[in-house]
Amino acid sequence: MFFSSVIAYLSMAIFFVVMALNLWVFPGNILESGYATLESFFLFAPWVLIFLIPALTMRLLSEEYNQGTLEIIATQSIKDIQIVLGKYFSALFIWALTLLPTLIYFWCITRLDVDAAPADSGAIIGSYIGLFLLGAAFTAISLFASAISKNQVTAFLIGVLLCYLFYNAFYQLSQLDAFIGKWDYIIQSIGMGAHYEALSRGVVDTRDLIYFLSLIMVFTLLSKISLESRKW
Amino acid sequence: MSIQVSGLTKIYGEQKAVDAISLNINKGEIVGFLGPNGAGKSTTMKMLTCYIPPTSGSAIVAGFDILKEPLKVKSKVGYLPESNPLYFDMYVREYLDFIGGINGVKNRKAKINDLIEQTGLGKESNKQIGQLSKGYKQRVGLAQALMNDPEVLILDEPTSGLDPNQLVEIRKLIKTIGQEKTVMLSTHIMQEVEQMCDRVLIINNGKLVADEKVKTLSENNVGQYLVEVIFTQAVESVKLINEEVAIFEKKSDRHYILAGTNREIISELIFKVSVADGNPIYELKNLKRDLETVFRDITKN
Numbered sequence: 001m002f003f004s005s006v007i008a009y010l011s012m013a014i015f016f017v018v019m020a021l022n023l024w025v026f027p028g029n030i031l032e033s034g035y036a037t038l039e040s041f042f043l044f045a046p047w048v049l050i051f052l053i054p055a056l057t058m059r060l061l062s063e064e065y066n067q068g069t070l071e072i073i074a075t076q077s078i079k080d081i082q083i084v085l086g087k088y089f090s091a092l093f094i095w096a097l098t099l100l101p102t103l104i105y106f107w108c109i110t111r112l113d114v115d116a117a118p119a120d121s122g123a124i125i126g127s128y129i130g131l132f133l134l135g136a137a138f139t140a141i142s143l144f145a146s147a148i149s150k151n152q153v154t155a156f157l158i159g160v161l162l163c164y165l166f167y168n169a170f171y172q173l174s175q176l177d178a179f180i181g182k183w184d185y186i187i188q189s190i191g192m193g194a195h196y197e198a199l200s201r202g203v204v205d206t207r208d209l210i211y212f213l214s215l216i217m218v219f220t221l222l223s224k225i226s227l228e229s230r231k232w
Numbered sequence: 233m234s235i236q237v238s239g240l241t242k243i244y245g246e247q248k249a250v251d252a253i254s255l256n257i258n259k260g261e262i263v264g265f266l267g268p269n270g271a272g273k274s275t276t277m278k279m280l281t282c283y284i285p286p287t288s289g290s291a292i293v294a295g296f297d298i299l300k301e302p303l304k305v306k307s308k309v310g311y312l313p314e315s316n317p318l319y320f321d322m323y324v325r326e327y328l329d330f331i332g333g334i335n336g337v338k339n340r341k342a343k344i345n346d347l348i349e350q351t352g353l354g355k356e357s358n359k360q361i362g363q364l365s366k367g368y369k370q371r372v373g374l375a376q377a378l379m380n381d382p383e384v385l386i387l388d389e390p391t392s393g394l395d396p397n398q399l400v401e402i403r404k405l406i407k408t409i410g411q412e413k414t415v416m417l418s419t420h421i422m423q424e425v426e427q428m429c430d431r432v433l434i435i436n437n438g439k440l441v442a443d444e445k446v447k448t449l450s451e452n453n454v455g456q457y458l459v460e461v462i463f464t465q466a467v468e469s470v471k472l473i474n475e476e477v478a479i480f481e482k483k484s485d486r487h488y489i490l491a492g493t494n495r496e497i498i499s500e501l502i503f504k505v506s507v508a509d510g511n512p513i514y515e516l517k518n519l520k521r522d523l524e525t526v527f528r529d530i531t532k533n
Contacts, residue, residue: 068317072376075281076334077307231285 011056012098018048019102030109037119038105042127042200046167049135054142054159056094060087061146061227062155070227084224088143095135099128123202130199133212134192138163140219147223166215167192234259234384234414235280239289242275242438249275251438252289257431259383262410264425264446265418267435268531273418274314276435277388280416281311294383307335310377310413314388316370320362324353324372327361328379335380347375351405367398374405385409387417391424403428422527436531458519459498462487463505464512471505489519 023030023041030037064070073083106128109119142159149155170191174184188194192215195208235257242250250272257263267273279286280293282302291298294308319327325344332340348357351371356364361372370390377385391402406415407428419425425432426446434442458480466485473479477498480491492498495518506513 067319068313068315069319071278071283071313072311072317072331073334075283075306075309075311075313076331077303077380078334079303230283 007056007059008094008097011052011094012101015048015052015098016101019045019105023105030112038109038124038127041102041105042131045131046134046196049138050160050163050167052098053095053135053138054145054156054163057087057091057139057142058146058152058156058159060091060143061223062149062152065150066152070230080227081224084143084147084220084227088140088220088223091139091143092136095139096132099132099135103128120202123200126202126204127200129204130196130208133199133209134167134196137166137192137212137215137219140216140223141166144219144223144226147226165191167196233257233292234261235291235293235416237276237280237289237291240276240279240286240291241288242272242279242284243287248438250279250286253435253438253440255433255440255443257414257416259414260412261431262407262415262417262429264429264432265416265435266420266422266425266432266527267418269420271435271531272438273435274388277311277386277416277418281309281386282306307380308383310380310382310385312373312377312385312387312390315392316373316390318361318369318372318376321360323360324348324357324364327372328375331376331379337379337381343379343381347378350378350409351375352401365398367394367401370394370398370402371405374402374409378409383413385413385415385417387415389418389420391419391421399424434527434530441530442526456491456493457495457498458489458491459495459502460487460489460515460517460519461502461513462515464514465509467505467509467511471509472501474501477501486514 145159
């Protein structure tokens with residue numbers, strides 16, 4: 001589905017170019033700073049993904065509802081959960097393909113000859129795992145947004161909102177005076193930000209992995225429930 | 233028996249979209265499903281194809297229960313939804329391959345070629361679906377429905393929106409397909425039913441109001457025969473009425489449509505009037521009530 005339209009290619013290209021500009025060309029880039037680190041990439045990427053992934057997935061189910069093609073695929077001999085999983089994994093595949101070319105940055109900085117601070121491969125690998133999981137979670141969230149709306153634009157906006165909420169809002173919330181020192185840790189750990197940060201330190205903790213995986217499962221399940229709402 | 237429906241009901245909120253429908257369709261039959269818009273045709277078809285579950289009642293399609301074994305039902309049924317939804321971005325072969333893939337069809341390439349030939353898509357088979365004309369899109373929809381080699385075909389308004397040439401072609405195609413399969417098709421067009429179907433089911437306000445062989449329905453005048461007569465000169469209406477004959481419609485003072493329970497009695501009266509007045513009969517015709525009239529009579533509440 002993705003490959004018959006330009007959306008996939010466009011999203012890959014946008015991600016690669018925006019990231020490259022930010023990393024290598026814009027003021028404050030790696031070459032100026034003199035540190036062989038992809039930190040700025042991993043800080044900036046989630047903010048791009050908050051918009052990019054909902055744009056990539058907004059059509060997935062909305063379009064099926066809108067065009068009536070859901071009736072075609074839902075009456076083939078497959079279950080609704082298979083439809084949702086098929087959609088999810090195809091979007092995930094595109095996200096993986098989008099992320100893949102940026103490994104070039106990694107290769108580039110290992111090649112940089114910086115005496116002061118050579119590249120910390122461990123942290124970067126951890127960050128990549130974190131970023132991939134973050135994108136995978138965003139994909140599940142925006143798939144759900146697409147599952148609850150017939151309209152692509154609505155699906156996109158809801159997707160952006162939910163991604164933002166899960167990525168950053170819980171962290172911000174935990175910084176309110178009322179929560180500081182009492183609830184801040186718990187509230188933070190509901191959001192993705194804290195888990196992403198933990199992974200980017202290069203420590204792959206099972207708790208963080210489980211967090212992302214369960215978030216993905218919850219939203220995939222919600223999508224399935226929404227898809228089945230036609231039966232109520 | 234290919235389709236056995238008993239007490240099938242669908243309630244949306246307060247409204248009964250389909251109200252306790254029961255029907256049987258035999259193997260190999262082509263059955264027309266008629267009804268005004270909003271009568272519950274599509275809803276019934278959606279339930280039979282396991283897209284939505286019934287509120288109550290049950291159905292057995294191609295030997296499997298729609299509630300207990302929906303996957304098996306779906307694997308035996310080919311379905312063309314109303315308004316023929318398609319992925320316009322996809323190419324014809326790509327789309328059929330996708331549908332075949334979902335169904336785990338073996339030898340997909342050969343199957344696709346067969347279907348393209350059967351549905352007459354040959355020349356258009358390398359185009360994008362969005363570029364095809366409506367008639368060819370309909371063929372793609374039919375090819376899609378045939379991809380899993382179904383026993384039962386459920387077609388929701390397969391001919392709506394086609395031009396007269398496309399209509400004829402698609403009808404012919406459905407009739408050919410119908411030789412090997414059980415077909416249930418919905419339509420508004422009466423001639424279509426007369427031309428294609430063995431049996432007609434009429435549904436109105438969610439209820440099944442008629443289930444007849446097409447032949448019986450158009451010949452049986454529901455206890456009333458109509459005879460159209462044109463005299464050479466004017467005739468007073470009163471003369472054409474007696475205990476058993478009534479005027480159904482007066483078209484002019486010499487042109488009448490008479491109704492009665494017995495054809496001979498109507499003819500006899502006409503002959504008597506003609507002889508008594510010395511008024512020769514200019515034209516005399518037995519009216520066959522077409523399905524359209526029957527349909528209107530049955531569904532007009």
